[in-house]
Amino acid sequence: MRTLTGASRTTVACVGLALAVGSFAQAIGPPTANAQQALADATATPEGTADLFLRSIRLIRWNTAAQLMHPETLERFHQTVTMIADADSSGAVREYFTQTDSAAYADLDPAVVFDRAVGTMVDDMPGLMHAIYDRDDEVIGRVIEESGEVHAVYRTTARISGAVSEAKAMQLARVQEGWRVFWSDELEVLETALRGVARNRRPPGR
Numbered sequence: 001m002r003t004l005t006g007a008s009r010t011t012v013a014c015v016g017l018a019l020a021v022g023s024f025a026q027a028i029g030p031p032t033a034n035a036q037q038a039l040a041d042a043t044a045t046p047e048g049t050a051d052l053f054l055r056s057i058r059l060i061r062w063n064t065a066a067q068l069m070h071p072e073t074l075e076r077f078h079q080t081v082t083m084i085a086d087a088d089s090s091g092a093v094r095e096y097f098t099q100t101d102s103a104a105y106a107d108l109d110p111a112v113v114f115d116r117a118v119g120t121m122v123d124d125m126p127g128l129m130h131a132i133y134d135r136d137d138e139v140i141g142r143v144i145e146e147s148g149e150v151h152a153v154y155r156t157t158a159r160i161s162g163a164v165s166e167a168k169a170m171q172l173a174r175v176q177e178g179w180r181v182f183w184s185d186e187l188e189v190l191e192t193a194l195r196g197v198a199r200n201r202r203p204p205g206r
Contacts, residue, residue, distance in 0.1 A: 036177070039067060039177060039178065040177050040178050042178075043068065043177065043178030043179050043180070044178055044179070045179065046142050046150040046152050046172045046179045047139045047141075047142060047152055048179070049068055049152075049172060049178065049179040049180065049181060050139045050152035050154060050170050050172065050181070051137075051139045052064075052068055053065060053068045053069075053170070053181050053184070054137040054139070054154065054156075054186075055137075056068065057132055057133075057186055058132065058133045058135065058137070059133070060119075060122065060129070060132070060133060062114065062115045062118050062119045062122075063111075063115045065114075066111040066112075066114045066115050067111065068180060068181055069111075069114070069180055069181050069187075070172075070173055070175065070180040070181060070182045071110075071175070071180075072182070073180075073181065073182055073183060073187065074110040074111055074113075074114055075110050076191075077110065077113065077114045077117070077118075077187075077190075077191065077194075078110035078113045078114070080191055080194060080195070081097055081098065081113050081117045081194065082105075084097075084194065084195060084198035085097065085098075085102075085105070085198075087198070088198070088201075092201065093198050093201055096120065096201055097113075097116065097117040097120055097121070097194075097198075098113060098116045098117060098120075099116060099120075117194060118190055118194070121190075121193060121194060121197050122190075124197075125193065125197075128189075128193060131158075132186070134158065134159045134160075135156055135157060135158045135159055136156070136157050136159065137154055137155070137156045137157075138154060138155045138156075139152055139153070139154045140153050140154060140155055140167075141153045143169070148173070148174065149171060149172065149173045149182065150171075150172045150173075150174075150179070151169040151170065151171055151172070152169065152170045152172055153167060153168070153169050154167070154168055154169075154170060155167055155168075156168060168184070168185050170183070170184040170185075171183045171184065
């Protein structure tokens with residue numbers, strides 16, 4: 001694997017995401033032809049994918065975010081959850097993150113693992129949740145790398161008085177179905193938070 005370098009959300013944002021994403025924003029399951037085409041159309045450009053990914057995060061739609069992520073990135077989160085779950089022999093951490101035991105967990109798709117683990121964690125962390133959705137994002141351009149990967153540049157501003165906009169870059173890569181998010185600051189924060197939550201939930205002495 002390569003190194004992977006608000007509650008008051010507006011109606012306009014909700015409608016915009018629904019129209020742009022279409023039917024693929026449903027719960028993860030076997031994709032229909034219409035859903036696949038909607039996803040391909042929505043992710044035909046790096047900027048389109050980046051914008052939808054940022055919207056899905058602000059709307060706390062982890063199932064949608066997962067479908068906009070690169071397969072290697074989903075597998076990275078899958079491995080992270082597996083590692084921290086296996087470190088707890090009681091099974092409590094796995095049950096907390098994925099609502100399954102070890103046998104059922106083995107059958108979960110990486111996208112489902114991401115949806116369940118991140119969703120559960122963020123629901124229990126109000127501070128993190130507010131930091132995720134109580135902000136505005138604007139994709140402003142792209143930088144094309146020699147490898148063919150693209151960094152989408154975006155501006156993010158917290159919805160608090162006196163907040164200063166911050167420019168960030170999101171790494172994207174093309175797959176057969178369109179552009180997918182390979183890595184971003186938001187994913188870095190989520191992965192770090194998963195590890196921290198897991199440590200805090202292990203029974204004493206484990």
